[in-house]
Amino acid sequence: MIPTPDLSHLSRDDYDQVYEPAEDTFLLLDALEEDAESLKRSKPTICLEIGSGSGCVTSFIGNILGPSVLYICTDINPHACQCSRWTGKQNKVDIHVVNGSLATPFKHRLARKIDIIVFNPPYVPTSEEEASGAQSSQDIDGAWAGGRDGMQITNTLLNCIEKLLSPCGRFYLVALKQNDVPGIIRRMHEAYCLKGEVVHQRRAGREHLFVIRFAREQ
Template identity: 35%
Template structure:
């Protein structure tokens, strides 16, 4: 099944990350996984750091049985995501929060994260809201590691997470961390572009908490 890029319009959202090669790599990976996802039959899906909303909206257009949520620390990105979903006649609930801090006792069957992965000076992340979309600190993993630490309490027992990574993030080290948290992981797609070697990692639980009803609670 073809996963078409959702229509979007960021003219009113200049402080929001424009879809680029990393975004399109994630879309290509999700397209490869459509049969798997259809068989998985996810009920609740979440994109962390939704930005323009293109990724989760594109998926919502073809995987219609899900209830979709998007979360972003940038309030302008939240508005852009909502606008993108409306342009494509999709229903996505959008929350303004850092990572999954705005959610309590939530389990999702599908989690997507295109994180700030670029290797930068430690203070780059705090220089502006748009910087939070790409600045990842010394190893590019400041936000990635924080996300992974929260993942056991976010992903359902049978769920799947798709995480975009850069070669400099140290894929092997990330997989060791995931293993200690009782996750299995594999690279399902990679792409070299100018100045970057990008990967999509597929993450699933080896064992974990029992699946429970989803409860959304804003802090």
């Protein structure tokens, strides 16, 4: 079993500003652990986590794949960027963090070069105004407010994924049942020829969470 990254350096004050790892985080870690051997065999060179928050997920991937991979994170929340750097250092993973929205800083420079993309998005259905305001405020609300159907932020990224993934790349997405998981999979296949499948799911209280893995059709 791959250990959960050490987060003992983060305080309650940090979690007042940054999303604290919860059931959705641990579901994603479980999915990545199940894919650990195949991820190693694919010999990735670039890993991008979007909305890294505490830095837990990228540190976990770093413990699977080791130092040969370039680990990049983005987050709109400046404090989350700092926490991700701290967590990487705490767990001996060299994480390069960019304060920015989604994959915008890399959509041209790293087009079709990213081997692993991970996104645990703001998936809670809210008003579109609340989601837009949360993104603009660049604080912890941006970690959960997802707009109409919880897909407002996710849809923006989905339109960019095909242009970012390397030929053998994988994209891991966390979704809520209300986000219409079959619809997401169908749309990505019809629009971009990316094959998606649910690789892990779990009920957490009233939420039914999924991890969807996408890859190019071979």
